[in-house]
Amino acid sequence: MLKKVNHYAKRIKEGRLKEVIAQLKWIYRYARSHKFAIGIYTLLGLSGTVVSLLGSLVSRDLVDIITGHNTGALLTTFCLMIGTTLGGTFIGQASSYISTKVGMTVDNEIKASLFDDIMNVEWESLSKYRSGELVARWNGDASRISSGILNMIPNLVIYIFRFFSSLILVIRYDASFAIFALAGIPISLFISRSSMRRMQKNNMGTLKVSTELSAFNQETFANVQTVKAFDMLSLYSKRLRVLQKEYLNVQLKYQKAEILNAIIMTFVSMLVSYSAQGWGIYKVWSGAITYGTMTMFITLSTTLSSTVNSLLGLFPTAIGIANSSKRLMDLTNLPKEDYGNRDEVKAFFEKHKDEGVGLSIRDVTYAYPKSDIVFEKVFAEAHPHEVVAFVGPSGEGKTTMLRFLLSIIRAQNGEGFICAGDGTPENGGECMKLSASARQLFAYVPQGNTMFSGTIASNMRNVKEDATDEEIIEALKLACAWRFVEKLPNGINSEIMERGGGFSEGQSQRLSIARALLRKSPILLLDEATSALDIATEREVLKNIMCDNYPRTCIVTTHRPSVLNICSRVYSISDKKCTIMDKDAIEKMISDF
Template sequence: MESIKIIIRKIKDGSIKEMWDEFKWMMSYAKNYKKEIIFYIFLGMFSTVMTLISSIASKELIDVVTGHKISKAPLMAVIMISMSLFSLFFGSIMSRITIKINIRIQNDIQADIFDKIIGVNWLDLSKYPSGDILNRFGSDVSTVANSAIGWVPDIIVSIFNFIATLCVVMYYDPTMMVLTLINAPIMLISSKLMMSKMRKYNMKVKEMNSEVMDFQTETFSNMDSIKSFDLTDLFSRRLRDFQDKYKEVNLEYNLFSIKTNIILSLIGMVIQNLFFVWAVYRLWTGNITYGEMTLFMTQSGRMSSAFSSLVSIIPSTVNSTISAKRLMELISLPREDRAEDDCEGLKDSVSHGFSVKLKDVDFSYVKEKQVIKSSSFEANRNEIVALVGPSGQGKTTLIRMFLGLLSPNSGEAVLCDKNGEEVTLNASTRKYFSYVPQGNTIFSGTIAQNLRMVKEDATDEEIIEALEIACAYEFVKELPDGINTKVGARGRGFSEGQAQRISIARAILRDAPILLLDEATSALDIFTEKKVLNNIIKQKPNKTCIVTTHRPSVLNLCQRVYKVEKTKLSQLSETEFEEFASNF
């Protein structure tokens, strides 16, 4: 009755349908690997048959030892030795083949889900902590991959194993078969009772793992700040707090598992003892031989194991559907707008440059707080246009809008070519921008590899030219390996100014019509800063350069300056500009 109540409750709250949808999504990956699934089914069935043959041979051998059927001794010995050798070599070969298939399948599914996640709208994806995304992409993808390919073979092989073993037992003693079948409904009912709680505990454990991973990711990526503010003790305490929560959740789950295992084990022990008592009685009455008794005990264990495998598919399916749900949550987020057809007409205008325009734009991350309101902006080719204003007023938001990461709630954000044709800024127009963000954006690898990320076929000469324009080659050429010098993650081994110049060189090498510099020269001295900006304008004609800055030295090079303050974007007049610069 309790089991029926659980099922009815799940139907009412929709969780059964939810699990079914998650399961169907997970199984959709299995369609691409039909041959591998058939191979696993064959492998499992073949292994079952070999085990049964070995068990029967063992039974015959015991009968030989106890004085029955002496004539079969040589044959049984040959079968036992052959089966042992065959199992040794067959198992090794199959292990190698299986691991190759598993790795390929997991990589394929992981790559597919990665492509889907990375194509999600930036604003929606940014709501998830990076540690949580990493945990889903690692642990949950692995769970889904294993279940998608292993679920069908597992259930078919377990059923085959159960039926084949049942047939062997029935051949020797039908009563023993009845005792075996008693185990089935008891195990099934027990597993149904466990399913609801197991899903809840699995979800809690996965969520806790995500929190811990997010804390670790954030900590190690901000180690310099933690040390600079002498926060090592604080973060050590935070780690221990997370560890306590992690321990509490896992111990709670472990206690639940122990309780259920004890119950299932006690049930199994009762059934196993019934087998033993019956087998002893049959042996005592002379109805079976010692070999047959051993066979019964072995096969009763195998049948319990086979049925347990069938039953265990339920909790493993619950676990995998939770992983599927967490992944579906990410990949079902809105996709980036890629209006490729709208951008076709822009290709011929790349060499002539573009204008970037905002027309009466409104934007807010949340409805209650307006970031940009009724604002307009324009930057044309051969211009350096500045965005200035207090921190947190919306300069970086505007940069994201230029890059198509954000779309205005109202108004227009467009790219305009030489003929006045306009295209709405989106993910596809991003290829016409080179971007140098705030902070250190250098990746591990060589300097050349960092630059070739934006132009894979770039020659060494092109890389050196970009470094020269960014005033970076003067220190790069002094390095032992020049442009092939290795760089640590986040530019480790270089000063902030050097890392910044390498980032600028990378943007220059991309050679896009529009260059966005978000506080990108803040770590440079005034002389180097002016030289870099002048080099870009002189050596890379028809560029549109948009900079966010707090430095008056940059403003003096700009054709126009826009101020962002109190949700409003406004162009400064010459008088306002002079007053603004003098107040820096």
């Protein structure tokens, strides 16, 4: 006994109790808005229990009438029997309907809330997880919790009520039957206690392997072109089967524990039921009870035993909910981005939209977690109507610089600012610190294909929902995309497949640039966004951006120096330094290319 006390005391010191309390609070946060639905579901379950108990009493009277132990009205009792049966059926179907409706509603709301929570997590923290793993947790774990919220507490209340109401009814007519009904409880508790720990471990293992399998499938389908290009079909097919086998083994291990538990529980139930039947037969032979009362006792004894098993059966559900909540809390407890000054940023833009918004970087140093410094002590600026370039070898930090400007990452030292017009913090210009809220002022064209499945028009309206066809066409013209879009049979209503399928890389890049221009953001970031264009088209796109009357600040990253002589300033990022290039250095870079 002392050993067990020390064990639980140690678990509490290790923080297990705090962890459980935190999980319960986290689940309650999602459950509290559905208290009414949970209450209705619980009341229907309790009503079903009452109807079932009434049915047992009516059944007893009906048997006694048929066997001659009771001279009551057969027709009335028979009608009551039909009524309780129909009532139980109606309540059961109503509970099922409400359970389905509310369950889907709760599931959707929890997933929507979790989606928002996860999307607001800082990128550096979230990027540690594979996209397939995020989808598996968001989909599978969230559904497990929503199902648990709707069923766990109501069923706990219903089963407890069913147990004690049945027990009271048994004791009222013959307390000796309660002994048989309660005899199996200690055995069931002992068996459940010994299997819970194994089931919890196996359940977490199942979730882990399931997540790995989901992540593998998503990544494979997303990169099917690469798999085919390198003739890796057999390799990935083999990897899939290895994961499937691992998942099967873990699932079967968990299933074996459940099956063993179920077999023992069934054996205990049978033992209780047959003992109650034997005792009932003896009571009837001795004339202590009627046949109808014996039938009622046997039914209630079975109800008591099955209810105990149902209560114990909630433990695996609770384990699943606890494991799922822990996995989701790992995500939702990650550091969140701060959007607290969105209104201030919007007001800043409205005040200065005619003169435009520039950028100022002051003494910025950044290093990825557990990695070397990417760049340090960076000073740079860009103003409206300028095209500013960041150049340098691959992997030196050009994309990282754009992530800093977008506040996707946070520097270890220094600050970045959005500034009114040509202002900077040094010359007294009105400035605001960069933050997640400032992203509303940016349009960003990242590396790679970022088009979504749908039409060209729907892709454009992702960034401006009320955009007219004329506005879309104008943006396409600025990006030199209209020349091929207008030749399509359906024009801007032509379909784009997933990941820009159906268009060349260069066409997809121009569509992405057009989408960014349509947003009319005061700051435009192009990350190798013209790498698939020929030099003439690349220069034309950038000239169109510069000649546009809109006071836009444009920053480009590029490996190719062919457009540098039309840039206002060029910064070189190399060897952890960011330095401004003079005209001679730019000319030399162009001639050496």
